[in-house]
Amino acid sequence: KHPPLKIVGVELESRRGRFCLLRLRWRLRRFGVRLSFEQQNVTGWCSFFCLLLGGKGKPGLLRACFGVLQARLLFCFEGIQLRLQRLLETLKGQPNVTKDGKSIRIYCNIGSPDDVHAVQVNDGGGIGLFRSEFLYLNSPDYPTEDQQFEAYKKVLADMDGKEVIIRTLDIGADKQIGYFNLPKEDNPAMGMRALRICLNRPEIFKTQLRALYRASAFGNLGIMFPMVTNLEDWDEAMRLVAHCRQLLRERGEEFDPNTPFGVMFGVPSACLTAEEFVEHGCNFFVIETNDLTQYTHAVDRDISIAERYYRPASHAMKKLIRMVVEAAREGGIPVTICGSAVGNPANTLQYLQLGLRSFSVSPQNLIEVKKALMNAKIK
Numbered sequence: 001k002h003p004p005l006k007i008v009g010v011e012l013e014s015r016r017g018r019f020c021l022l023r024l025r026w027r028l029r030r031f032g033v034r035l036s037f038e039q040q041n042v043t044g045w046c047s048f049f050c051l052l053l054g055g056k057g058k059p060g061l062l063r064a065c066f067g068v069l070q071a072r073l074l075f076c077f078e079g080i081q082l083r084l085q086r087l088l089e090t091l092k093g094q095p096n097v098t099k100d101g102k103s104i105r106i107y108c109n110i111g112s113p114d115d116v117h118a119v120q121v122n123d124g125g126g127i128g129l130f131r132s133e134f135l136y137l138n139s140p141d142y143p144t145e146d147q148q149f150e151a152y153k154k155v156l157a158d159m160d161g162k163e164v165i166i167r168t169l170d171i172g173a174d175k176q177i178g179y180f181n182l183p184k185e186d187n188p189a190m191g192m193r194a195l196r197i198c199l200n201r202p203e204i205f206k207t208q209l210r211a212l213y214r215a216s217a218f219g220n221l222g223i224m225f226p227m228v229t230n231l232e233d234w235d236e237a238m239r240l241v242a243h244c245r246q247l248l249r250e251r252g253e254e255f256d257p258n259t260p261f262g263v264m265f266g267v268p269s270a271c272l273t274a275e276e277f278v279e280h281g282c283n284f285f286v287i288e289t290n291d292l293t294q295y296t297h298a299v300d301r302d303i304s305i306a307e308r309y310y311r312p313a314s315h316a317m318k319k320l321i322r323m324v325v326e327a328a329r330e331g332g333i334p335v336t337i338c339g340s341a342v343g344n345p346a347n348t349l350q351y352l353q354l355g356l357r358s359f360s361v362s363p364q365n366l367i368e369v370k371k372a373l374m375n376a377k378i379k
């Protein structure tokens with residue numbers, strides 16, 4: 001077996017380099033690796049440096065086109081995966097409890113139905129974040145209600161009664177899809193994104209909601225909205241949900257009318273008013289650390305020149321997270337934390353101390369997180 005390869009630098013020579021890098025970043029997310037464009041450390045087990053342009057001739061740089069880069073990464077993963085495999089064999093099936101006996105929940109984040117296998121292999125208790133964008137990204141046109149229904153139903157059936165939380169469409173910002181014809185924006189992360197697009201184009205949103213509701217008859221489904229900024233977002237989304245419920249009843253479709261709906265906390269304004277969402281019928285909370293870090297620290301989550309500002313467990317982050325946890329506790333609803341940062345045990349342990357008992361991580365990171373939590377005590 002090859003020893004793990006540490007990639008020290010990458011120089012993209014393709015004219016489409018930036019585009020390739022965006023795609024690569026999307027793929028790496030599934031491995032829990034956050035890829036940035038500047039020379040910097042990346043959280044997690046893969047210390048990966050990327051230098052895009054302007055690095056020509058610098059010593060130690062690995063010159064790579066996209067294909068070579070992928071090959072190198074696979075080579076790197078092989079070594080790491082061997083170590084994780086051994087750990088998995090030791091811990092698989094053991095209950096998720098801290099050293100002082102507190103039960104915890106460890107779910108997985110996935111980006112496509114193909115990832116369900118990885119969830120099962122890595123002993124995931126459920127799916128805490130299913131990014132539904134894959135359907136739209138892999139399609140030349142808007143996916144139909146039936147196409148979406150089949151995809152969601154398959155994941156729910158494959159998970160065999162375990163909880164699956166599907167996030168409604170989160171495009172915009174770094175995830176652009178041609179046929180949406182989104183307006184060109186100078187700062188798309190702050191503009192038309194995720195739920196904002198869905199509320200602006202209700203027909204697209206309602207198609208997805210109907211497909212999700214129909215899939216609810218085939219498993220244990222939760223549905224959540226990304227980029228909720230204020231209560232009006234939530235109320236408007238829930239009005240459309242009610243409309244879809246009514247339509248499905250009229251059509252005589254089978255679905256679970258008690259399907260829970262949740263808010264994703266990626267925007268600080270929502271965290272600061274978390275209790276209002278409970279009052280307005282929200283059934284569960286999910287904190288998304290990638291976006292919450294970005295919007296709290298005013299630092300681009302991906303193209304970060306100022307990496308030192310990207311701190312998912314900063315004092316500011318902890319204050320916001322505590323508010324959400326407290327609102328959930330008072331409202332008697334569950335709260336989960338997800339995002340790349342949670343795949344790094346150093347962060348997970350801090351989140352545990354903030355009161356979190358439910359974590360959702362990339363399948364590949366689960367076993368290391370489990371090990372850390374099993375060895376932890378709550379202060």
Ligand code: PEP
Pocket residue numbers: 129131170266287288289290291292338339340
């Ligand atoms: C996040 O923002 O933390 C998250 C999990 O969602 P995504 O990375 O897909 O934006």
Ligand code: MG
Pocket residue numbers: 226266288290291
């Ligand atoms: Mg997000």
